[in-house]
Amino acid sequence: MTHLDSELKQIKQQVxxxxxxxxxxxxxxxxxxxxxxKDLVHEINANEKRVNAMELSIDRAIENTLALYTPVAVDLRFVMASFKISADLERIGDNAVGIAKYINHVNEQLTAADLDKIKFVEMYENALLMLENVFEAFEKEDTKLAREVFVKDKVLNKINLNAASITIQFIQQTPDKINNYLYLLSIIRKLERVGDLAKNIAEELIFYIEAKVLKHHKKK
Amino acid sequence: MQVLEKQQIMTGSQKLIEEKKTIIEARDVNVFYGHFQALKGINLTIKENSVTAFIGPSGCGKSTFLRCFNRMNDYIDEFCLDGEILIDNNKIYWNKIVVEELRKEVGMVFQKPNPFPKTIFENVAYGLKIHGIKDKTYIEEQVVKSLKDVALWDEVKDDLKKSALALSGGQQQRLCIARTLAVEPKIILMDEPTSALDPISTAKIEELLFDLKQKYTIVIVTHNMQQAARISDKTAFFYMGDLIEYDDTKTIFTNPKQEKTQNYITGRFG
Incomplete structure (x- = not known):
């Protein structure tokens, strides 16, 4: 194994x-x-610092690798992709914190019926599955698996699209819970953003493995 | 699937090079040293006013190929070339070609600076004199111009009568380039021109190459991959006498098509 191989392996492990x-x-x-x-919210907040520290650690490892080993071709694409993926991951981490913080701002739990109607669980499960897909794809260098997130992202987009009108209905039916419903809509928006970030990671993976640029193209 | 392959994204400078005139063309070139085949069916074209780098492991044939362009291999007893090499559309292995004239058109700079044990002025003037030029004013003008072209003039203008051997290694190499430029060649061949130099002298030569390609076509053999990446427009990768891949340098160093090329440039060869 060369010095560069060892550095790249460490970056991959960190990611x-x-x-x-x-x-x-x-x-x-x-x-x-x-x-x-609310204890879980505290835990998520505390872990957020670890996420940020990991991003900085990956940034430093990448800076060192570029300065000391000047990688080229597939190695360079891997380093570039890892740099962007860690930034995407940090933003997914921010969204997780944003979602959890919601319960500090509302007085009571949302009903299962409301969550069901807006398809909260379905959207969340899809977002988590998208992350699992791209993470496994990164580990196995499997672009077929990475491409699966493009279809799943459409499910998230559809739920997000319908969320505004459903929220309006909620507010009209129970105006005193307006605060809760607006936060719920905000969660849906954050999940949609998580889907976009997972898609970005898939694009970076395909760039790294296949040297194809999918960014800003509608057809993936 | 509509995607942008990296090689499809052609920059302005790449387009300009493709539009330039072909100055060197190799057609199915095979080279033998006795029974050993050093080059196997090489086909390649080089555009004028460009820098082309030849890379590959030792013994891959890159220096042999470079030396074919000014027939430097003719001095090797068992050397035999099959195929055609054209410079400016002239077949240079045609038996009526005057080799001295060819070498005036195709200059060469070697790995180790090789100034003559003469003064700085005489070193640069040497090529002109052996080509029969006697006009002193012209010779002086050419010496000054060549030394300026290699950015050595300011460093040696007051010491033109000093021995060239007193110069530093980097200065000696720039002097050797000036000696090559003095006879106004079209092509400059460089066989690892910076491998014996320190990083600052190397940087000066690399900077010089960038300026020189406005007037000359440069072909360089280098073992320094990053140097090839920094200075060349096109890169050719040779392995065991085969030309494995020849493409824009940006493509070779970001997305080479051949696995052998990728393994070599990423240091995973063998």
Whole structure:
């Protein structure tokens, strides 16, 4: 194994660790909303610092690798992709915190019927599945798996599109819960953003493995 | 699937090079040293006013190929070339070609600076004199111009009568380039011109190459991959006498098509 191989292996390991942590953060965010568990919110907040530290650590490793080993071709694409993926992961982590914080701002738990109507669980499960797909794809260097997120993202987009009108209905029916419903809409928006970030990671993976640029193209 | 392949994104400078005139053309070139085949059916064209880098492991044939362009291999007893090499559309291995005239058109700079044990002025003037030029004013003008072209003039203008051997390694190499430029060649061949130099002298030569390609076509053999990436427009990768891949340098170093090329440039060869 060359020095560069060893550096690249370490970067990959760090990105995989960050992926695992971010995925757990997002999953805990779902549980926090469903169970109204404020302790979980504290835990997510505390872990956010670890996510940020991991991003900085990956940035430093990448800076060193570029300066010391001047990678080219597939190695360079891997380093570039990892740099962007870690930034995407950090933003997914931010969204997980944003979702969990919701329960600090509302007085009571949302009903299962309301969550069901807006398809909260379905959207959340899809977002988590998208992350699992891209994370596994990164680990196995499997672009077929990475491409699966493009279809799943459409489900998220559709739920997000319908969420505004459903929220209006909620507010009209129960105006005194307007605060709760607006926060719920905000969660839906954050999940949609998570889907976009997962899609970005898939695009970076395809760039790294196949040297194809999918960014800003409608047909993937 | 509509996607942008990296090689499809052609920059302005790449387009300009493709539009330039072909100055060197190799057609099915095979080279033998006795029974050993050093080059196997090489086909390649080089555009004028460009920098082309030849890379590959030792013994891959890159220096042999470079030396074919000014018939430097003719001095090797068992050397035999099959195929055609054209410079400016002239077949240079045609038996009526005057090799001295060819070498005036196709200059060469070697790995180790090789100034003559003469003064700085005489070193640069040497090529002109052996080509029969006697006009002193013209010779002086050419010496000054060549030294300015290699950014050495300011450093040696007051010491033109000093021995060239007193110069530093980097200065000696720039002097050797000036000696090559003095006879106004069209093509400059460089065989690892910076491998014996320190990083600052290397940077000066690399900067020089960037300026020189406005007037000359440069073909360089280098073992320094990053140097090839920095200075060349096109890169050719050779392996065991085969030309494995020849493409825009940006493509070779970001998305090479051949696995052998990728393994070589990423240091995973073998």
């Amino acid at each position: 995989i660790e960050m992926m695992t942590l971010v995925r757990n953060q997002l999953a805990k965010g779902k549980n926090a909303v469903l169970t109204f568990d």
